[in-house]
Amino acid sequence: MDRFVKKRKRVTEDKEDGTTNQAAGVSKVRKKEGNVNINTDSAVAKSLKWQQFSSENLDCRYTILYSKAEADNLISECERSLTYNTGPMARIFVFGKWRDLPRKQTAHGDDGLTYSYSGKTVAATPWTPLLKNIRDRVAAASGFTFNFVLINRYKDGQDYIGEHRDDEQDLVHGHPIASLSLGQPRDFVFKHAKARGKNATRQIAPVTIKLEHGCLLMMNHPTNTYWYHSLPQRKALSGIRINMTFRKIDPSKMTSAK
Ligand SMILES: O=C(O)CCC(=O)C(=O)O
Numbered sequence: 001m002d003r004f005v006k007k008r009k010r011v012t013e014d015k016e017d018g019t020t021n022q023a024a025g026v027s028k029v030r031k032k033e034g035n036v037n038i039n040t041d042s043a044v045a046k047s048l049k050w051q052q053f054s055s056e057n058l059d060c061r062y063t064i065l066y067s068k069a070e071a072d073n074l075i076s077e078c079e080r081s082l083t084y085n086t087g088p089m090a091r092i093f094v095f096g097k098w099r100d101l102p103r104k105q106t107a108h109g110d111d112g113l114t115y116s117y118s119g120k121t122v123a124a125t126p127w128t129p130l131l132k133n134i135r136d137r138v139a140a141a142s143g144f145t146f147n148f149v150l151i152n153r154y155k156d157g158q159d160y161i162g163e164h165r166d167d168e169q170d171l172v173h174g175h176p177i178a179s180l181s182l183g184q185p186r187d188f189v190f191k192h193a194k195a196r197g198k199n200a201t202r203q204i205a206p207v208t209i210k211l212e213h214g215c216l217l218m219m220n221h222p223t224n225t226y227w228y229h230s231l232p233q234r235k236a237l238s239g240i241r242i243n244m245t246f247r248k249i250d251p252s253k254m255t256s257a258k
């Protein structure tokens, strides 16, 4: 709550400094240093209803960011305009073997940003107008800015992402990850690191969030330090789903900067 009270106060003080980005529906966006780096005094932010998910060291907020009509349009545009990794970038090394990734993946971001995956470091593809527009709406809604997006496309309920934490070294410490979902609703499951599998040392209930068409899930710090997440297979489901995780990379921490 405190955070919002503080942000509101700053909004009134900074009003004259805002820039306008009508395309993304952002009325006043002011860039700031640090983690809370833009204000949320926009039409987008004010109209949202957030649901809070909490557990031990888990802090997530969920909202419907896009109406059905908007989200339908966005997923068609994504299908028309996005291209996904092929070849070695579409494979993963698990249990001593190379396997095809059980989904499609691509990444876009600011000039000069790279990301590492399965031991390879590649440059982020530049932002497209569509992705910039979504990024700016996510920023207006959340109050945070992002310089990178990882996009996963699940062709149907056979496709999935296994348990992992988005705790990569090149991410700005403490910055939230914003996850936007389009298409087939799917379960997103959080498991506490100490409550997973046979070697669990704690009993902490998993947290499952159904990610609907057009929703935004904010994964706030320290969620990804303590909790793994996954999108399990749901073989009966046949619809396409596209997920975008907006992140903030610290260029000085990238593998390519070392
Ligand atoms: O598809 C999703 O909802 C999650 C994707 C994810 O966890 C990731 O990109 O790190």
Ligand SMILES: [Fe+2]
Pocket: 164, 165, 166, 229, 245
């Ligand atoms: Fe993730």
